[in-house]
């Protein structure tokens with residue numbers, strides 16, 4: 641299977657997201673474990689794991705990790721990054737219908753991956769699978785882009801993302817290719833779908849640039865919809881915050897961080 645929008649970008653994904661501090665994010669995950677579980681889990685699933693940006697820090701902290709993603713290209717990057725951390729189980733599966741061998745103590749789903757589910761029934765299917773594969777009281781930690789962000793930050797804006805090389809007198813100090821990404825958004829408030837048109841330019845060894853284009857879509861969900869979908873899946877919402885310091889959400893919060901637990905008979 642393939643995951644639309646995560647083909648060519650997989651090669652440069654980590655360079656474009658290099659500023660995201662996953663180590664601090666992993667600390668937040670562990671603080672949630674300590675706050676809401678009697679003991680830290682042994683086995684953790686990173687859902688929509690992408691290139692393993694959260695899977696790897698958690699594996700280094702000693703958790704047995706499973707990474708599930710719908711893009712073979714993203715998983716190939718994850719597999720290559722995990723060379724010195726053997727034992728991670730990488731599964732190419734859709735997060736709306738994934739299957740594991742048994743239950744896990746916690747599930748993470750990071751960097752607005754759930755916004756890639758474009759309908760409420762798809763979100764509900766995913767939450768039902770999450771509930772199915774969590775231990776009783778197991779934790780589900782995920783984040784979503786907020787309506788404020790779709791309306792006021794993404795809107796109909798265009799951005800250029802660059803992986804800048806550091807130069808000194810002798811030339812670039814690191815041996816890696818430069819990457820530029822042109823990123824054009826269109827948010828439709830009627831459908832609540834945001835279209836992202838990405839054009840990637842990767843520098844090749846001969847100095848020329850390879851262009852590849854990707855189209856991605858995210859769906860904007862309201863807090864009420866997310867709460868109701870969690871409840872319908874028997875996932876009890878324990879908290880929602882605006883950052884990794886457990887700060888309350890405000891009108892201008894751009895990312896909601898949720899923690900829920902599986903209620904099982």
Ligand SMILES: C[S@@+](CC[C@H](N)C(=O)[O-])C[C@H]1O[C@@H](n2cnc3c(N)ncnc32)[C@H](O)[C@@H]1O
Nearest residue numbers: 643646688689690693710711734735750751756
């Ligand atoms: C923004 S990336 C986040 C990746 C990773 N969690 C991170 O923090 O870097 C979104 C990921 O969701 C995956 N994805 C999107 N729709 C999916 C689906 N239906 N099933 C499984 N994975 C999906 C994409 O392949 C991509 O790797």
